[in-house]
Amino acid sequence: MTRDVTTPDSGGGDVAVVIPAAGLGLRLGGGTPKALREINGESILRRAVRTAAAAPSVALVAVAAPADRVEEVVALVAGVSGARIRVVAGGASRQSSVAAALAAVVEALPIVLVHDAARALAPASLFERVAAAVRDGAEAVVPVLPVADTIKRVSTPDRVAGTVDRAELRRVQTPQGFAASLLRTLHAGAGAELTDDAGLVEAAGGAVRCVPGDELAFKVTTPFDLRIAQALAGGTTHPTTGPPAE
Numbered sequence: 001m002t003r004d005v006t007t008p009d010s011g012g013g014d015v016a017v018v019i020p021a022a023g024l025g026l027r028l029g030g031g032t033p034k035a036l037r038e039i040n041g042e043s044i045l046r047r048a049v050r051t052a053a054a055a056p057s058v059a060l061v062a063v064a065a066p067a068d069r070v071e072e073v074v075a076l077v078a079g080v081s082g083a084r085i086r087v088v089a090g091g092a093s094r095q096s097s098v099a100a101a102l103a104a105v106v107e108a109l110p111i112v113l114v115h116d117a118a119r120a121l122a123p124a125s126l127f128e129r130v131a132a133a134v135r136d137g138a139e140a141v142v143p144v145l146p147v148a149d150t151i152k153r154v155s156t157p158d159r160v161a162g163t164v165d166r167a168e169l170r171r172v173q174t175p176q177g178f179a180a181s182l183l184r185t186l187h188a189g190a191g192a193e194l195t196d197d198a199g200l201v202e203a204a205g206g207a208v209r210c211v212p213g214d215e216l217a218f219k220v221t222t223p224f225d226l227r228i229a230q231a232l233a234g235g236t237t238h239p240t241t242g243p244p245a246e
């Protein structure tokens with residue numbers, strides 16, 4: 001089921017953003033799907049959709065919602081302006097949720113960004129940076145940050161097997177950007193579940209370009225992350241369900 005959410009204005013631009021938001025949030029806990037949890041009165045999902053839609057290049061945002069919460073998510077994102085918003089049922093894995101939302105992007109937009117709802121504070125400028133690199137000719141783009149800790153391999157949970165050279169390691173965030181046709185082809189032929197979409201390009205022997213990430217694009221995974229997000233985020237003037245009360 002695909003649900004188009006009526007918005008006051010539809011964006012121009014050449015970018016579709018696919019937002020997987022169907023995860024259970026087991027590491028966060030609390031019993032409610034993570035994307036529906038709130039940061040200072042606004043759901044994680046609405047924050048992610050609102051920021052994506054506000055990026056000037058973005059024409060469409062396609063959300064993969066928890067399969068039993070599609071109508072709830074439609075109500076949640078109603079009133080978000082700046083781009084068309086579409087909601088579909090997600091799948092049992094992140095990869096299948098991305099594939100479901102990608103299939104709902106029927107418009108001929110040349111660039112697709114895939115963005116975790118859980119990275120709710122990623123700024124619009126990061127969407128623009130990633131999209132610009134795809135526009136510049138990269139077939140796949142990931143925002144990255146350096147690793148600050150020493151990283152060790154372990155042979156058993158309490159035995160160090162070696163130290164990894166962190167100079168060649170990067171923390172990879174979303175939004176990740178792709179030429180739309182390439183991403184569609186790779187998702188259609190995807191086999192094993194990968195932890196990100198750029199991995200599909202790597203597996204096919206393609207090139208993935210790095211651009212600077214943004215610390216604000218951290219992933220809300222644990223209760224500690226949620227507290228950090230609450231400390232960093234502003235409040236909201238929007239209700240979390242139903243259309244805005246303006």
Ligand SMILES: Nc1ccn([C@@H]2O[C@H](COP(=O)(O)OP(=O)(O)OP(=O)(O)O)[C@@H](O)[C@H]2O)c(=O)n1
Pocket residue numbers: 019020021022023024025026027028034035064090091092093094095097098116117118119219220221
């Ligand atoms: N079946 C799934 C699993 C994950 N996701 C989405 O993929 C993003 C990254 O996943 P993660 O942060 O791991 O979320 P969860 O799977 O919800 O977390 P957990 O592994 O703790 O249950 C999230 O926005 C999540 O909603 C999804 O759309 N469909």
Ligand SMILES: C[C@](O)(CO)[C@H](O)COP(=O)(O)O
Pocket residue numbers: 094116172173174195196197219
């Ligand atoms: C896509 C991702 O956010 C890139 O860092 C990450 O791989 C998602 O991992 P998760 O275990 O599904 O949260």
